[in-house]
Amino acid sequence: RTLYHKPPLNAMSEQLVIIPLNVSAKGEVLSSNLAEFRASVKTVLDSISLTPETDEEFGLAEQNVKMLKGAEDTVKAAREKALKDAESLHEFFAALDESSEEIRQARLTLEKKIAGEKEKIRNKLIDDALARLECAPHLRKKLFGGTMAESIKNKRTIKSIEAALDAAVAKANKDITTNREIICEFIDLYGDNLVWDEDELETKSTIYVEAELRRRQDVAKAAAERARLEEEARKAREEAQRAKAELEEQGKPPVPPAPASINMTAFDQEPVQAPATFPAPKSESEEWRQFQESVFEAFAKLKDAREKLTHPANKSRVAYFAQAVNEAWKACIAEGGEK
Structure with a gap:
């Protein structure tokens, strides 16, 4: 009987299957395909890909998680059934426990890998989207990182994430272009003294840019006045x-001029003239x-x-x-x- 059909290494899209576990016991194990079951488990575990990359591979990986969980539950159910049928099947139970733990560890590893790979791909797609923004490079992640992360919230597939990021980038670049035109027109009219933060200003909403430029102009006019x-x-x-x-x-009252002095000598006896008279002040x-x-x-x-x-x-x-x-x-x- 064929236990498991292993796909070629490049056939990542084929769903993996572990054969059902059959147990029949009555005081002792009467019949069991445990060895075949374990061989099937090992083959499947060796074939599971832990590094999905495409939407299809992620979908297949998530199906494998469900398949492993079903196999894990099957082992637990077989163990419980065997416990009811017999109480002296220690080795058989130990094998079941070991197989159950192997399956559980494989499932947990695969779940963790899926989550990690998804996060890695999401981060790379966000970084690629940020690189396409037409603003100053040092402002891209600071001002738009949260916007890009919010745009892909609840998106499950790579295609839907890419589409959401494309839309977010297009909207941001359109706003930046519009703001840049508004700022250039303002500089042509009033100079660049009031636009000391042009790189950051052009990343804001258009309504904010228009209102902020008007406010700055009003403040400048008031200061000049x-x-x-x-x-x-x-x-x-x-x-x-x-x-x-x-x-x-x-x-101040005028200072009257001093009267001219008269020099008298023994040889020049002239009469002394009376000083000039002024009107009474x-x-x-x-x-x-x-x-x-x-x-x-x-x-x-x-x-x-x-x-x-x-x-x-x-x-x-x-x-x-x-x-x-x-x-x-x-x-x-x-x-x-x-x-």
């Missing part, structure tokens, strides 16, 4: 300080009042010119100037006469 206003305020303060200094200088308050009137008269003209302004920037400049002059005038009134 603050700088402009601060510069205008600084110039206004400097102008106010100059105006204050000029007003203080103009507020005004009082401090009268003098200050006249100056204030001149200042108010000058600023009345500036008020008319201010009302004719139409550009907001110019109005802002004049507002800063008016604020600075008002502060200088207050300081002039409060402290100018004492300094």
Whole structure:
């Protein structure tokens, strides 16, 4: 009787089969094909491939796992039957136990190998997919490793994994291309100062890229406006300080010229001329009042010119100037006469 038909070494697609185990015992073993069964087990175990590579080979390997589990259960059932038929079959039971353990170890090894080979192939396919991404190489695994792993979740066959990865790569590359166009257009308009992270930015979602570029531009505009206003305020303060200094200088009373000296000699006896007379100086308050009137008269003209302004920037400049002059005038009134 043919125990087992062993396929050629290259015929990996043929399902392996272990012959059924038949046992009949009554106090002793009356009949058994245990030797033939064990020979069949050994032949099959020697023929099992532990390194499947294709979907078909993985399917066959998983069928072999089921076949080995069935053979394992058959041995256990035969042992239990023999135990009921006879109690003095120690050697027979030992052979059954050994055969059962051989089958179990083979099944566990095959299961572990299947899982390991599947994981190895999945990782290689993910690495190949990452290599096809059109972004900076150092960002591929960091930013897209999780995306690729998620895309093949619950995929069982190599073909389905490859198809899922192809779709994920195509979508990622399309988004990267779209983002790159958006970023290039932004750089053409505003320069590259606001795009210091172009490589990483182009890997984000298109909605995020558009919103982030708008946000950066708004922040830059606000910063430039603050700088402009601060510069205008600084110039206004400097102008106010100059105006204050000029007003203080103009507020000092004039120093009358010293009278010319007359040299008298014994040979030149000329009458001494009386010193030149000056009008009586005004009082401090009268003098200050006249100056204030001149200042108010000058600023009345500036008020008319201010009302004719139409550009907001110019109005802002004049507002800063008016604020600075008002502060200088207050300081002039409060402290100018004492300094």
